[in-house]
Amino acid sequence: MTIANPLLAPLSRTPITEGWTVRAASGPAEVGSQHLLATVPGVVHLDLMAAGLIPDPYLDDNESKLAWIGLVDWTYETQVTVTAEVLAAGERHELVFDGLDTIATVSLNGERLLEVANQHRRHRVDITDRLRAGDNRLTVEFRSPVRYANAQSVALGARPRPYPFPYDAIRKSACSFGWDWGIATYSSGIWRPVRLETWSGARLGDLLVTAEPQGAGGIVRVRAAVVRTGGELPLTMTVSVAGESATVDVDADRGVDIEVRIPDVEKWWPAGHGAQPLYDVSVRLSANASLLDETTRRVGFRTVRWNTTPDAAGTPFELVVNDRAIFVKGVNWIPDDAFPSRIDRSRYQRRLEQATHAHINLIRVWGGGIYEADDFYDLCDELGLLTWQDFPFACAAYSEDEPLRSEVEAEARDNVTRIAHHASLVLLTGNNENLWGYEDWGWKERLDGKSWGEHYYYELLPTIVAEIAPHVPYAPGSPFSPGGEHPNAERHGTMHLWEQWNRLDWKTYRDQTPRFVAEFGWQGPPTWSTLTQAIHDEPLTPESPGMIVHQKAIDGNAKLTSGLVPHYRVPEDMETWHWAMQLNQANAVTAALEWFRSHAPHTSGAVVWQLNDCWPVTSWAAIDGGGREKPLFFALRNAFAPRVVTVVPVAGELTVTLVNDTDESWSGDLELRRRDFSGRIVATDSRHVAVGPRATVRVAVDGAVAEPGDAARELLTAEALGQRGVWWFSEPRDSALPAPEFSLAVSHTDEETFDVEVTAGTILRDLAVLVDKIAPSATVDEGLRTLLPGEMTTFRISGVAAIAESELREPGILRSGNELVAGS
Known part of the structure; x- marks a missing residue:
């Protein structure tokens, strides 16, 4: 078809979003084969919920009730109506899919157009000779992802992985098959836009x-x-x-x-x-x-590189932007919803703005999820959030044979081309933990000579990045040691620290001084509102049925208890157990971040596992599946602040570290005071300190201040220019923390915003306001404040029309570590 008009019309894009239906084509469908209205973009779970045919998968044990959905073949259909004028308006008509999840056959008017097998790719097909004036039947037939993955695992050869389903045999988001924080959905659908061009x-x-x-x-x-x-x-x-x-x-x-x-x-x-x-x-x-x-x-105009030049201590992994070394204050990111088609720009914006409120400067997009939508990277550019994008390989050995090999190359070319222009993109990484797994997790013996992905990480992916985006740095994996040492070596490159959570106390973070920490974290339950909206157990206990469904980590509750006991006793009632586990999570990550920052620039960054959740679950997240901020969020905000004063033991001696992550010099008197819990000063020391821009200064604490007279009743404070660091001489469970006493004053600042002034009557350790218990929509700007007797702090609460002092005094709203000590 040729248009004679020399004034050619510009390309037109027509979204194909209307008139879609979906039905079960084969498999154990518990809903029959009726045609249901379908939302595109979307997935079949959401259409089944909208039709009232299934319950919300996020609630109680509905996950197991809905596992049949992943065993069913699903067919989407719509009519694409085209006028003769539209046909004549262009020489070429193309059907464009931005994302099909995952194994699908696309047909137009009964003629097969595409066979696709990759959630992570875009697809385009010329339909000029197939499109006709009037109605055109567009069909997308999805095969069961569970059955396909199982069949491919046999065809390609089974390989080591941590979970039962062979997510490594299919190019689909690994965590859609479940993870140690994630629900298994096994969903299918047209998950990103489709259009006619x-x-x-x-x-x-x-x-x-x-x-x-x-x-x-x-x-x-x-x-x-x-x-x-x-x-x-x-x-x-x-x-x-x-x-x-x-x-x-x-x-x-x-x-x-x-x-x-x-x-x-x-x-x-x-x-x-x-x-x-x-x-x-x-x-x-x-x-x-x-x-x-x-x-x-x-x-955006900037330069970026990672300094990996060996030094006397090993091999650094130091980010340099515009010739300035950047201490990375990062978080790991997972898909923000188990059904990513529900994530729109406004949701990305809420979550990423929360990250900036916590002083975060880098988001690592983890390799068991997806390449995020354009809106994600656009917002990271706008907010100054550096992005580190893993290629989607995680915790498993992957076949290098066809058809997987060609799919990997196609998706890598597609997505590197799509995101490489973003100013925020500072690293592309070959995989998550696969290099480490190959070395330490018994893979070599079980693989027995089969390929495991090495070609992708060391040859294919770096070649593609060098060809398409030579300005974007690449690393073969995370963790990774640039000099060829063990991939998780403490002194070289990036490191993941998981032994603390899995079997050691969190105080042992201080036993290691890595060059860069790309993963570490501690578990805790979601906020009370998120928990109780999703789980309806009667009674609700740490190990009631719904709680266990929403705890995906192996021996997760046992590890929570083991990690709490060195610091606090295990509470008997559910709400106090909930607070204790949340506080211990926050304390664990605080201890780690204070330690890592105190060793800058030797340690050049820390990326916490994890920022967000994809559903309501006990996990390592700072923001739960309801979008609510846990105490851990405020631990990040406090520990990642531009200027911090910390007290940590170095080589057996207490050391004050002043960190200045600003462009202005910081100088003044450092006041060291050993106090008892009544606030009385027992010993003091003072000295002048000067901290240059983007610098770290360490000061040894002298014996008179460093040695307690009564460890159970004393603490050390280190204060400089409005910043305070605190050192407790004993674990709270062994201390004499008193029952908390305080006074309150509530003032209305503007519409749905209130200031709550809290004045301490006793010492208050890690004071927090669990505002979601007042109203699920409420938020608070600060948390985990330690107050000496007589001190005052202000919490700003938003998202609630009215708030009374009596509500704040209800049990479980204002909480502190004091409440978890037997003597209080």
């Missing part, structure tokens, strides 16, 4: 955009592929940015490389280091002065 003459293909600062200015480089319908139509491409532009003729047989120089640009900085100016890069493809296609990419 109509165009004539030519359109833009793959587009690679880079932005590089150069002196006071910068260079934007664009490499674009152009797809033609054929012929010798003369084409031009124009790239415009910041008021500058360049236009070139398009060669008939090649892509296009264009440079645009901007004389004056502002550099993009990570959060806490400067602003995040972004520039729109417009790319326009034209023929005979008629626009054919256009797109925009937003870029």
Whole structure:
């Protein structure tokens, strides 16, 4: 089909979102084969829930009741109605799927178009000769992901993994088969948008955009592929940015490389280091002065590298942005919903803004999940949140044979091309824990010579990154040692620390001084509202049936208890047990972060496991599956603050560390005071300290202040310029912490916002306001405040229309570590 009109119409995109139905095609469907209304983008679970045919999988033990869904083949159908005018409006009509989950056959009017087997890829198919005026039947037939994965595991050869289902044999989000914090969904569906694209003459293909600062200015480089319908139509491409532009003729047989120089640009900085100016890069493809296609990419001008030059202590893994070393204050990220199609831009924004409130500057997108949507990376650019993207391989050996091998290459090319222009992207990583697993988890013997993914991590993926995105650093895995040492070596590269949670006390974080910690964490239950909205056990106990369903870690409750007992006794009632486990989680991560920050720059970053949850569950998350902030969130906020004073034992001696992660010098008097719990000062010391910008200073604590007279009744405070560090001489379970006493004053600041002033009558250890118990929608700005007698702090509570002092005094609202001590 050829259009004679020389004024060619630009490419049009028509979403195909209406009129979809879904039905069970085969398998043990408990809902029959009726045609149900389907939401696209979406997955079958959400359609079944909307029809009232299944309960919410997140509640109680509905997960096991709904496991049959993953054994069923599901068929989606819709009518695509096209007028003769639309058909005549373009030379080419293409069907574009941004994501199909996962094993699917796509047909149009009964003719097969596509066979797909990868959740992580986009697909495009030419339907010009198949599309007809009037109604066109579009069908997407999904096969059972469980049956397919099992069959592929046999065909490819079974390989080591930590969970029963062979998620390693299918290119689908690994955690959709369940994880030690995640629900198993095994869902199917058109999980990302689908559309019809109509165009004539030519359109833009793959587009690679880079932005590089150069002196006071910068260079934007664009490499674009152009797809033609054929012929010798003369084409031009124009790239415009910041008021500058360049236009070139398009060669008939090649892509296009264009440079645009901007004389004056502002550099993009990570959060806490400067602003995040972004520039729109417009790319326009034209023929005979008629626009054919256009797109925009937003870029920031910055340089990035990871310093891995060996030093006397080993091999660092130090992030350098714009020639400045950045201490990484990071969190690991999992899919924010077990059904990712429910995550829209506003939800990404809420979660990522919460991260910035906790002073976080890096998000690691973990390799057992997905490549996130464009909105995620766009928002990270805007907020200054550095992104570290794992390729989706996690905790398993992977076959290097076909068809997996080609799928891995296709998805890597697709997604690196899609996200490489983002200013926030500072690392692409080959996998999560697979290098470590191969060395230490008995894989070599069980593999018995079979491939395990080495080719992907050391050859295929770095080659693709070097070809498509040479400006983005790459590491073969996490953990990884750049010098060839053991992948989880303490003195080299990145390290994961899990022995503390699995079998050791959290105080043993202080036994190690890694160069960079990419994973560590401690478990705790979700907020009370999230917990009780999802679990309806009567009675609700730590080991009642619903609680066990929502505790996915092996021996999770036993590890919670073992980790609590060295610090607090195990409470008898459920609400106090809940608070104790949440507080111990926060204390564990606080201890680790204070230790790691005190060893900067030797330790150049810490990435906590994990920021978020995908459903209501006891887990390592700081923000639970309801989007509510746990006490751990405030532990992150406090420990990641720009300026902190910590007291930690180094080589058996107490040491005060002052960390200044700002551009301004920090100087003044450091006041050291040993006090008893009544607030009385027993011993003091004072000295002047000066901490330069982005620097760390350590000060030894002298014996008179460092040695308690009565360890059970004393603490050490170290104060400098409004910051305080605290050292407790005994574990709280062995201390004489008194029953908490305080006074309250509540003031209404504006609509649905209140200030709550708390004045301590006794010493208060780790005071927190569990505001969700007042109203599930309520939030609070601070937490885990330790107050000496007579001191006051203010909590700002939002999201509630009214609040009374009496409500705050209800049991379980204002909580502290004091309540967990037997003597109180």
